[in-house]
Structure formats: structure tokens, C-alpha cells
Amino acid sequence: MKIQHAEFLTSAQDLENCPYSTLPEFAFIGRSNVGKSSLINMLTGQKGLAKVSATPGHTRLINFFLINKKWHIVDLPGYGFARVQKEQRDGFHDRIEQYIAGRDSLTCVMVIIDASIPPQKIDLTFVxxxxxxxxxxSLIYNKSDKGKKEKIQFHIQAFEQAMKLFSNGKPNTFLVSAKDGFGGGKLIDFMRGYC
Ligand SMILES: Nc1nc2c(ncn2[C@@H]2O[C@H](COP(=O)(O)OP(=O)(O)OP(=O)(O)O)[C@@H](O)[C@H]2O)c(=O)[nH]1
Ligand SMILES: [Mg+2]
Structure with missing residues (x-):
């Protein structure tokens, strides 16, 4: 199933300034440069919808997109960008945490993980x-196009193994590539299932 309609709605600095909504909402979050914005563009089929950058730390605001006029995708700033000043970085984290913990209409947090590299401590800490x-x-393993399939699977298994230290359950997982479109349909179907 494809997304027929997607439009940028608004940006907010923090939870207080987020638009009032009762529509189901899916927030895309993950390390800086993991491909959150690219993934949103891939899913919506609109290359320029969310801003993609070669410079980590590009997305600074909480960006709202209206999908098929029925639900929201939210592009969040990336965590763990070392070049952002510590004070500013902690501010980011506070604002993101407040949004995630306090947003009533948030249906599911979509945690984007780079499957082309071994598990990162910052991702595990966040999860x-x-x-x-x-x-x-849900866990969305992105960049599945980058490297051998065996290596990608090895990284995913290692992440799941590491999660066992703090979790009994197994979250929904998806393997995708924002670059070549792999896995996009399944991810859209999952989100549409709530709408
Ligand atoms: N090979 C490959 N590259 C990708 C993929 N997804 C994103 N990229 C590249 O990764 C870089 C960062 O992508 P963004 O979409 O800007 O990442 P982001 O997570 O939104 O980054 P911030 O907004 O800085 O947190 C870009 O150069 C993308 O082209 C993917 O699935 N495969
Ligand atoms: Mg971004």
C-alpha cells in the first residue's frame, strides 16, 4: 500500500508548541544521520518533503507531516550528535523526551537503527x-542496502541480544532501506493498521 497524500504541516520547538491533534501519530527518532528524514521521503514518495543533509544534526525541530489526511508522521531531531554543544544537546534530549513521554496522540515511537554498523550504546540506552x-x-533497521546481508543480520541479532539485558518482550521490527525503498510497504501497512 502506498501513501497517496503527504504534506508538511508545521514545526514545533517543544511539546507545548505541538499542534493539538487526535490523529494517530508516529514519531521517527534515532541517531543523527541514521536516515530518519530520508525514510520519511522514501515512504511518502516525496524526495524533498523532509530535509536530508550530509551534515549530522540537520533536523532541529519537531516536524509534523500529515499523511493521507488521517495520520501524522513526526520527524524528530537526531540524538547523539557530538558536535552540537553539550548544553544545547542536553536541551534537545529534554525536549525530545518531553514530547515522547507527554504527547497523548503518539501511537508508536519508530526507533531507526543503522543496521550497517554494530549495536551502538546510545541506541540501546534510548531503547x-x-x-x-x-x-x-518499533525498531526500524535502516541502511539494509549497505553491505552484505549476513553482516546486516549479524548486527540485528547482536542488537536483539543486547536488548535482553533490559527487556523480556520482542518489539515489532522492520528491515528497510531509505535508499532503495526496500521494506517501505510493510512499514506503511503497519502504521495504517492503527488509522
Ligand atoms: N546507503 C544508505 N544511505 C542512507 C539511507 N538512509 C539515509 N542515508 C543517507 O544518510 C545520510 C543522512 O540521512 P538523513 O535522512 O538526513 O538522516 P537523519 O537521521 O534525518 O539525520 P538528522 O536529521 O541529522 O538527525 C544522507 O546522506 C542519506 O542519503 C539508506 O537506507 N542507505
Ligand atoms: Mg533529519
């Missing part, structure tokens, strides 16, 4: 926080 906070999330 652990979601588990402890009892926030509903």
Missing part, C-alpha cells in the same frame, strides 16, 4: 529508557 517508561515502540 532501555522507552522500555522502562512503558512507551510503545
Amino acid at each position: 532501555e529508557w522507552l522500555v522502562q517508561s512503558r512507551i510503545s515502540f
Whole structure:
């Protein structure tokens, strides 16, 4: 199933300034440069919808997109960008955490993981926080086009293994590539299932 209609709605600095909504909402989050914005463009079929950058830390605001006039995708700033000043970085984290923990219409947090590299501590720490906070999330392994299939599978298994230290359950997982479109249909179907 494809997305027929997608439009940029608005940007917000923090939870307080997010638009009032009762529509189901899916927030895309992950390390800087993991491909959150690229993934949104791939899913919507609109290359320039979310801003993609070669410079990590590009997305600074909470960006809202209206999908098929029925649900929202939200592009969040990436976490763990070392070149952003520490004070500013912590501010980012606070604002993102407040949005995730406090947004009533948030249906599912879509955690984007780079499957082309081994598990990163910062991703595991974030996922652990979601588990402890009892926030509903899915894992989206991106960049499946980058490297051999065996290596990608090895990284995914290692991530799942590491998660066992703090979680009994197994979240929904998806393997995708924002670059070549792999897995996009399944991800859209999953989100549409809530709408
Ligand atoms: N090979 C490959 N490259 C990708 C994929 N997804 C994104 N990229 C590249 O990764 C870089 C970062 O992509 P963005 O979409 O800007 O990443 P982001 O997570 O939104 O980054 P921030 O907004 O800085 O947090 C770009 O150069 C993309 O072209 C993918 O699936 N495969
Ligand atoms: Mg981005």
C-alpha cells in the first residue's frame, strides 16, 4: 500500500508548541544521520518533503507531516550528535523526551537503527529508557542496502541480544532501506493498521 497524500504541516520547538491533534501519530527518532528524514521521503514518495543533509544534526525541530489526511508522521531531531554543544544537546534530549513521554496522540515511537554498523550504546540506552517508561515502540533497521546481508543480520541479532539485558518482550521490527525503498510497504501497512 502506498501513501497517496503527504504534506508538511508545521514545526514545533517543544511539546507545548505541538499542534493539538487526535490523529494517530508516529514519531521517527534515532541517531543523527541514521536516515530518519530520508525514510520519511522514501515512504511518502516525496524526495524533498523532509530535509536530508550530509551534515549530522540537520533536523532541529519537531516536524509534523500529515499523511493521507488521517495520520501524522513526526520527524524528530537526531540524538547523539557530538558536535552540537553539550548544553544545547542536553536541551534537545529534554525536549525530545518531553514530547515522547507527554504527547497523548503518539501511537508508536519508530526507533531507526543503522543496521550497517554494530549495536551502538546510545541506541540501546534510548531503547532501555522507552522500555522502562512503558512507551510503545518499533525498531526500524535502516541502511539494509549497505553491505552484505549476513553482516546486516549479524548486527540485528547482536542488537536483539543486547536488548535482553533490559527487556523480556520482542518489539515489532522492520528491515528497510531509505535508499532503495526496500521494506517501505510493510512499514506503511503497519502504521495504517492503527488509522
Ligand atoms: N546507503 C544508505 N544511505 C542512507 C539511507 N538512509 C539515509 N542515508 C543517507 O544518510 C545520510 C543522512 O540521512 P538523513 O535522512 O538526513 O538522516 P537523519 O537521521 O534525518 O539525520 P538528522 O536529521 O541529522 O538527525 C544522507 O546522506 C542519506 O542519503 C539508506 O537506507 N542507505
Ligand atoms: Mg533529519
